[in-house]
Amino acid sequence: MNVMPNHWIDVGALDDIPKRGARMIKAAHGCIAVFRTADDQVFALDDRCPHRGGPLSQGIVHGTRVTCPLHEAVIRLDTGEIDGPDDGRVTTVAARIESGRILIDGEGLAILAEREIAS
Amino acid sequence: MTQRLVVVGNGMAPGRVLDHLFERDPDAYRVTIFNAEPRVNYNRILLSPVLSGEKGFDDIIIHDEAWYAGHGITLHRGCKVVHIDRQARRVVGADGTVADYDRLVIATGSAPIIIPLPGVDLPGVMTYRDLDDVDAMVEAAARHRRAVVIGGGLLGLEAAAGLQQRGMETTVIHLAPTLMERQLDPAAGFLLEQAVTARGIAVHTGANTKAILGRDRVEGVRLEDGREIPADIVVMAVGIRPSTDLARAAGLEVNRGVVVDDAMATSDPEILAVGECVEHRGTCYGLVAPLYEMAKVAAARLLGDGSAAYTGSVTSTKLKVTGIDLFSAGDFADGKDREEIVLRDARRGVYKRLIIAGNRIIGAVLYGETRDGPWFFDLLKTGADITELRETLIFGQGYAGGAPLDPTEAVAALPAEAEICGCNGVRKQTILDAIAAAGLSDVRGVRTHTKASASCGSCTGLVEHLLARALGDGFVKAAVESVCGCTKFGHDDVRRLIVAQQLKSIPAVMQALEWTTSCGCAKCRPALNYYLLATWPGEYQDDSQSRFINERVHANIQRDGTYSVVPRMWGGVTSAAELRAIADVVDRFAIPTVKVTGGQRIDLLGVRKEDLPAVWGDLGRAGLVSGHAYAKGLRTVKTCVGTDWCRFGTQDSTGLGVRLEKFLWGSWTPAKVKMGVSGCPRNCAEATIKDVGVVCVDSGFELHVGGAAGLHVKGTQLLCKVATEDAVVEHCAAVVQLYREQGRYLERIYKWADRVGLDSIREHVVDDAGRRRELHDRFVFSQRFAQKDPWAERAAGAQAHEFRPLVDLTGLGAAAE
DSSP states (O other): OOOOGGGEEEEEEGGGSOTTEEEEEEETTEEEEEEEOTTOOEEEEESSOTTTOOOGGGSEEETTEEEOTTTOOEEETTTOBBSSSOOOBOOEEOEEEETTEEEEEHHHHHHHHHHHHHO | OOEEEEEEOOSHHHHHHHHHHHHHOTTSEEEEEEESSSSOOBOGGGHHHHHHTSSOGGGGBSSOHHHHHHTTOEEEETOOEEEEETTTTEEEETTSOEEEOSEEEEOOOEEEOOOOOTTTTSTTEEEOSSHHHHHHHHHHHHHOSEEEEEOOSHHHHHHHHHHHHTTOEEEEEOSSSSTTTTTSOHHHHHHHHHHHHHTTOEEEOSOOEEEEEOSSSOOEEEETTSOEEEOSEEEEOSOEEEOOHHHHHTTOOBSSSEEEOTTSBOSSTTEEEOGGGEEETTBOOOSHHHHHHHHHHHHHHHTTOTTOOOOOOOOEEEOOBTTBOEEEEEOOOOOTTEEEEEEEETTTTEEEEEEEETTEEEEEEEESOOTTHHHHHHHHHHTOBOTTTHHHHTTOTTOOOOOOOOHHHHHHTSOTTOEEETTTTEEHHHHHHHHHHHTOOSHHHHHHHHOTTSSSOTTHHHHHHHHHHHHGGGOOOOOOOOSSTTOSOOHHHHHHHHHHTTOOSHHHHHHHTTOSSSSOOTTHHHHHHHHHHHHSTTTSOOOGGGSOHHHHHTSEEOTTSOEEEOBOOGGGOOOHHHHHHHHHHHHHTTOOEEEEOTTSOEEEEEEOGGGHHHHHHHHHHTTOOBOOTTSSBEEEEEEOOHHHHOTTOOSOHHHHHHHHHHHHTTOBOSSOEEEEEESSTTOTTOGGGSSEEEEEETTEEEEEEOOEESSSEEOOEEEEEESSHHHHHHHHHHHHHHHHHHOOTTOOHHHHHHHHOHHHHHHHHTSOHHHHHHHHHHHHHHHHHHOOOHHHHHHTTTTGGGTSOSEEOHHHHHHHO
């Protein structure tokens, strides 16, 4: 990916999110869910389940997956794909940890916003 | 110029100081030692084999006469130092012996703690600390028959084992619920107790000694509960206390021990202190490894090495009793951000537990196989990152592949005492004995002979595993649907094993029952969280990340991601003040929909998540609390107006409903619980389609269970009839508690009742007043921890992260456009 370092946006401290938990970020064109796994990996995804739009940030996090709170679709945090036979994919935004802070990819965020406008 | 070094004490710590000193510079000091014991330096940790007769004193000598002579040491034996003159730099012995020093090392060690019980001065009461004690015990063992050891720690157990090997009938009395509770977790303590008992030593845990009995010499002890245990000798082994009198009298800084810095210097820089008398960074040590580490630093400092520093020790423990292998190190309490890896192997009697925090081992408990103790201890001390090793870590350093336990082996690994059937109190050994004695080959046979699995049937899976283990291929067990894809076990097996194996955390369950995923899934985690919460009230820490969003934020998520809020209205009764508060909240937060529910409550729909704490705050000020409309717990008690208003009413159904609701609210159950109280058989509160229903009649109250009006519509079954409101409350609590203990997660009461049978419920709740009372009392106990209004806590700021966005980037987005 051709992401410049200055495109990373600091969205908060790692400890702001419980292990096996998630928080929501309000962005210009909707919400982003930021997940923290038991082993301290972070992932950022569009906060909408491809099934019926459920807020994924409210789901139960297990391993590198989240179960949607509305109808129990299981989403892979690394790829955004639905785990199982169903089709569908959630848009992911690159995220990483730097000195205990969570950074998400500003460019990815912008792409997500453009897509939102286009649709 | 050779300086004068005086050492007060001749134990292992100062002995090691001198070893290091002579090794590095034999001529630096002329050494004088004062020893209160009349002998040379010996290995105190090997006193146990001397007591048991496996070793003699000569075998445990560290420094013989020749060593003292060879280093030109003046050793004053049997001479206790009574005074330090810091001004004159001189020590004075009890017999008047005087020695001048340039540097002084205090190593006065520790003394056994003597509990000031009545009778403590009687002949026959002894301690276990030095060779004199051992000699006294050996002599007593030759002349007497019965010994009581007070204290089931390291020293007490070693003393007990030694006395027992010397032929005495030995009893250990221990205050804590499990042996060696400072070094072992309860599971290993339990295994240890079994092993100690198997050697013929009686063990009373949770026992407080009140008095030592006897006229001219010891005749026994009396416990707090009144029991008396006959004894010819009583050994007190409840702990040690640093011996600090000399240092304190000399004006040195003393807390629990003689205070030293990282250079092992006391508050007087010319005086060092080492060993068990020392307190370093607030810690006193009673094990040999830290004393040796201190000795090394002290020796270096005495030789002018200013860089040597002692920074404290992580300690490990091994029990020195032949045939019992036990190792523990570090910190093994459960706690936040801690994980554990557990391995059990019943056939070999092995229990291993590693406590991991931040990918590092912080504690280890090994029982039955301690070969890898030093390796784990090394990883612990060095703080090595174990991420790479994690999968196979527990199998030890020499791991070369191994098969995980299958469920039958896991059940086989249960101790003989493990309770398999909770309803009828049947232990594993009882079942195995019955299988062997009566040649049983199926579950029905076990039920007939032992009553195990004869009531609620939830232990059937475990009984089957026991049969499979006993009969081998000759037994075919029924297929059980597993909790989820993460495990082979079904709900009932998991519940029973949580109890039998004393599993107290989700990771413990996952490890002990060989979960195939590291972190479970959205099916098993909420189930495990409930089972643990229901099994260990007050002890288990609720894991909010293992709850569905509704229970995590105490509101019901709606299809658009907003939430609904339902305040509790006790028995469906409200007031003008409450309604006004609700109306105000609706206006203030622009709540789009207000609706009356089927359970006689008011539902506020469409509340934004960020607004929830403020909404609750406003409602709370009017006295409204959470209605738990989102909970696997008591939802509502629906009532009719009863004798207050209704011309047909036979009892105060409203009052009873309110009373039931105030008693039962807050409890977590396998699935939601809805109740109803109708004032007469016309049944306006629809009590006979509730999970638990009460129908009032002229002569009393009919209790109904197992109704439903949802996916399935089902009338209740009549459980029994009772005469008083008090009886209604007790019966209802007992039913709910039985359901809490037996129900599978998400299994409604009607399904549970169908599964276990109404007769089984009657057996517990109706036929046996004692059992009913026990169920009621267990319910009341768990309510102590459950009845906290979650809304008030969150309105006051708890769990704030659940309700606020991590960050608001909308401004940033706008700027980018």
